[in-house]
Amino acid sequence: MSSVTKAFATAAAESRAALIGYLPAGFPDGQTATRAALAMADAGADVIEVGLPYSDPLMDGPVIADAVHRALQAGTRVKDVLDLVQAIAAKGTAALIMTYWNPVDQYGVDAFARDLANAGGAGLITPDLTPEEAGPWLAASDTYGLDRVFLVAPSSTTRRLAEISAVCRGFVYAASLMGITGTRDAVSTGAGALVARVREHTTLPVAVGLGVSNRDQAAEVAGFADGVIVGSAFVRRLSNAPDPDAGVAAIRALTADLASGVRRG
Secondary structure, eight states: OOHHHHHHHHHHHTTSOEEEEEEETTSSOHHHHHHHHHHHHHTTOSEEEEEOOOSOOTTOOHHHHHHHHHHHHTTOOHHHHHHHHHHHHHTTOEEEEEOOHHHHHHHOHHHHHHHHHHTTOOEEEOTTOOGGGOHHHHHHHHHHTOEEEOEEOTTOOHHHHHHHHHHOBSOEEEEOSSSOOOOOSSOOTTHHHHHHHHHTTOSSOEEEESSOOSHHHHHHHHTTOSEEEEOHHHHHHHHHOSSHHHHHHHHHHHHHHHHHHHTTO
């Protein structure tokens, strides 16, 4: 049982959804990113997605795209991402890497899986990887016992939902909206229906992402999903902070707020 599976099981036993937070490695700098991630863990995040900065983040909105650009400019590399994963895992919190496929392919799929497992990471979320092109990753994740999280969307056909769910391990990532990442004023009205459609094809937990930014939205999503994923809202807190200490404090406060929300769902 992976650390992610254990986190979802714990949340289910407590009759709540799991809280999954995202932060890019190296933003606004390596030390602050680590402090922020550990504060997130302390304040109630069940799983943390560590973003691997990439030069062409096509699916990311302006908040995250700017953050990963700044992380790359500061020299953030795969080793820094793995170091952050190791720090989170050592804290006892499940850590996944959220990454576009190109950096993994360039690193070497088997080597990446090996190094991720050695760092204590649970697996990968791969937003731009399709099951048809995932053969090397499916094999490597089996070898090293890693979770593989693929995305489904409101536009996914019934057949596609079945195909994607079949190759997932850990949970299924349901993108509640079409388009790029970012906070929204309201949760998509189609999110609940998408979760219900996914559950027709798998017993894995289904977590909803894209748009959640506050306790009330987290509570709403927790009412129908097994996990609530929050990204841009966290990154915005770091971006807007006047200094690192304020940024870490803002991450801690938002995590606590969202953690109370998933317990109301």
